Amino acid sequence: MNEQLPATAYLTAVARAEATLDPACDLVDEYAARFAELCPPSVRAITAHTGGLSVVAARTTTIDAMLTRALERRAPGVFVNLGAGFDARPYRLDPGAWPPGCRVVEVDVASILDVKDRLLPPAEAAVPIERVRCDLRFLGDLDRALRPRTEGERLLLLAEGLLTYLPEPQLAGLARTLAGFGASASWICDALSTDSARVLTRASRGAGSKLTMYGLTDVRAFEENGWRCEDISLLPTARVQRSAGPGVGATSQLPDCVLSLRR
Template sequence: MPVAGEIQATALVAAACRAEEARQPTPRLTDPYADLFLDALDAAGRALLAAGRDEVVHRTTIIDGLLLDEVRRHPGATVVNLGAGLCTRPYRLDLSGCREYVEVDAPEILARKAAVLDGATPSCPVRRVPGDIRGLPALAVAGPTVLVTEGLLVYLPPTDLDALATALAGLPAVTGWLADVVSADSARAMAAVAGRAQAGLTLHGLESMDTVERTGWVVADYRLLPVRRPAARPTGRPVGPPVPASRRVLDGVVLLRPA
């Protein structure tokens, strides 16, 4: 099953967020390559950019910092970025301590990235593996492995998220998994924004981390995002039992380790 075009388009919006941030007087990150992807940004993408730049940039900078920490902690590690989109981390960060940086995404996304970044020099070897992460392709990685999923889990329905988390827990030598998580309430609010922008996205938030932890992961670090969202309108869908406040998901970035 191919990755939906609407989801692929969000990779372009994330690049636009990085490009716009780099133009600010005191940018939180710089990405000299992000502008190179923006020729295809449409009206829906510009609306999503206006609504979500701050959150996307904050999320990205947190993952940047945690990833650099993990690479320093595990010299020679392989980084596997699932749903890599138009991420340019190997080009804008010093990941020279990595054995290699493996990117997995739809063939069209990876082909566009390869064409745009042709001639750019990454800080570590980069290998691109076309495939749908819902059917996790064979990765053939060696040594300690750090997993990254940014802006991905919110698009996976519960059955797909369960299957992915289970498959990742079964990979050998994984030291950690960096991921952003979105609450169910935030997912509904984000879907409303996407609907107004006619972006056609279906989003799935988490009520608690139980969905991931029961597949063989534990939360080692949790960095909250400073998100302010209007409440979403009730959907009429049945609501499960209340989640204790101590277990409730808040929008943020997590570092997961194998249980």
């Protein structure tokens, strides 16, 4: 996963930068271009035949809307962005969206956060930011990093573009670890169908990358580890089934989507 996380961080920046230049797109991220310029050509080539950039942009706007609603309804004391990459939400969202006293904790590998510190200094954000260097494969390290920062707090967690790189046992372990943080918690995250994961993995191989994506058929990895699904928003690639909708059950076939979870 060390190799994968930097790649997805750059791909997401490219998608947001291109969407910002497209007048037909609702996404405006004036910071993304700073990071997109650094994206290696071999990584950029992954989405050449998948339409992946437009999907990432749509995912970002979907999460923006869900996040804004959650900030208003839940008024969290701490917002934790897992695998934060080059996400600029503390800079580009309306400053009034952040509840008084809310602070942001961004978690990612050092190679990403070191670049981010240089191109997007924490002092310029609309809300206090702390950046925590942690490899999310090592759940003991994550527990030690986040537990003292979240003790007794109302949490809002975000994992965008992260869970698709985790095999289901690792995803279940992450869900179980996160369920132990804070006094209460909400979690916004995206998921791929197994079909989409296969397509994107083949595309990455064709581009010479080692990226592997993992899809989900259901939400058991969350529900069996302390979380319940409150809402599901379909992404453009989803094949909508009549049975899909809010509160999708553990036996439903999961489409490409963004999930809102509570514990």
